[in-house]
Amino acid sequence: MIRIGDFSKLSRVSVKTLRYYDDMDLIKPVYVDALTGYRFYEYHQLPRLNRILALKDLGFSLEEIGRLLAENPPPDRPVQIMQLRKEEAHKRMLEEAERLERVEARLRLIEQETDMTRYDVVIKRVESVRVASVRGIVPSPPQQAPLWRELWSNLDGSKAKPAGACMTLYYDEEYKEKDWDIEVCQPITGELGETDRVKVRTLPAVESMACTVHHGPFTAIQQAYDAALKWIDEGGYRIVGPAREVVLQAPAEAKGGSDVAADQSDPNGITEIQYPVEKAK
């Protein structure tokens, strides 16, 4: 029989850890002095301790290890358990690899001293939303006000109530000189009669949405798009659906009543740009 300090030196496991494993019932001393509380171990306990360390290294929690050691002889379940473990280890490895990629992309951005470091892009899950919407072709994005007026005039006096920030969806895949295919959407609750132009539908939930927030004059929103697209590209993602432009805080009304209903230069507008993405293979 040897004392805990010697057992610790032999196994190169700290005394604190051995005491902890004792409390956790993973490996108990063969004898404990009733008077002093001293723990005494045997050399033949080393294989069990080694097994604990080996299982820990494979990624098992102490609780799992306890259960694995308790059921002996081990049934044929270990294969399945190890397979699970393998999947988890694989997933964690991929996660770390992706994180590394993002760090490297950010580093490249910083080294290029671009202004894009002002925009932070993050991946989030977005729930589905029920919206009333009007889809149409407009000459350019700042001229989407007629679609909004069309939408809101239909909502006015209906039983539907706005429920969330309105947004614009952009369907074009490449850059357009003119004639943009867009859809203006207002989340709603309650019933609304559809018309030829005004539809009620549910935007699907998106598992991985790359999101960035633009705060400032609308005229400079292109920078946010550039930053988002660059981030998506560098991070090894690809776009798998229409972009969404969510109006979190609307800019002031413009003076005069043209098709341009909002003051594009108001620095208080806040907009979130969202791109549904997928990891590219």
Place this chain on the structure above:
Amino acid sequence: MIRIGDFSKLSRVSVKTLRYYDDMDLIKPVYVDALTGYRFYEYHQLPRLNRILALKDLGFSLEEIGRLLAENPPPDRPVQIMQLRKEEAHKRMLEEAERLERVEARLRLIEQETDMTRYDVVIKRVESVRVASVRGIVPSPPQQAPLWRELWSNLDGSKAKPAGACMTLYYDEEYKEKDWDIEVCQPITGELGETDRVKVRTLPAVESMACTVHHGPFTAIQQAYDAALKWIDEGGYRIVGPAREVVLQAPAEAKGGSDVAADQSDPNGITEIQYPVEKAK
């Protein structure tokens, strides 16, 4: 101004987390009602929250994020900080990849239903030890007793005291039919005069030592070696020094006084086998 619940929905960050970030001084509400304690946020706080999430995703702790956000304008240190982060992310990725490899190796072992799953191999750091030793050629490992007698007769009556488990080092790189080059070592403290045969030296510390414990008759120790070698190979390691065989609990003395001083079939012997290893490239 919006309430915490709405800010949470907008940012898709939980209310609990927002309160926590408030406590941590990462992002404070613009206004807190003195009477009710209600927190109120502004839309323009979203970019800051996004920055927090982006930094978190890059692997920074909340405390580090707090410091990064506090010092603005950010100095040119970010590049160095990101480089550090890159190294860490890279290291973690490699660790996970290696863990995955070990899990897969174990899985292969189980599927082959070999008996080797009885042996658990773990990587540990081993400190340097000062030893008295005798190196020599013996016909086969069980016949190393003369070397031990030579060593101990020199220790007897000297000022040196044994300090730890004795061990045998194996220098041969391939399997030998006969004539093994081995060194028997006894850790000591205190001075000892060297002779032609008995040397005092310090075994170097080893950063990565693959260790496994054999418990049972010495005659079956080959299984432990097989398991260790297989583990080393499957795990993508290679051996970078002489193996050590550490006697943790000596077997009983053999009856009769041949060169074989220990009873090789005593089931109570406990031996640790150690291989210095390195990750193979």
Place this chain on the structure above:
DNA sequence: TTGCTCCTCACGTCACGTGAGGTGGC
């Protein structure tokens, strides 16, 4: 006797999640 080893609490870690128990606002 003096170090050395051992003991048992109790607390800290990290980034929140999970209640308990209570209150404000429409």
Place this chain on the structure above:
DNA sequence: TTGCTCCTCACGTCACGTGAGGTGGC
């Protein structure tokens, strides 16, 4: 008034490490 939202503790997580304060053994 009834839900709904918000609040503040307090505790749990995971695998130990770090003291504090005290005692046994040679």
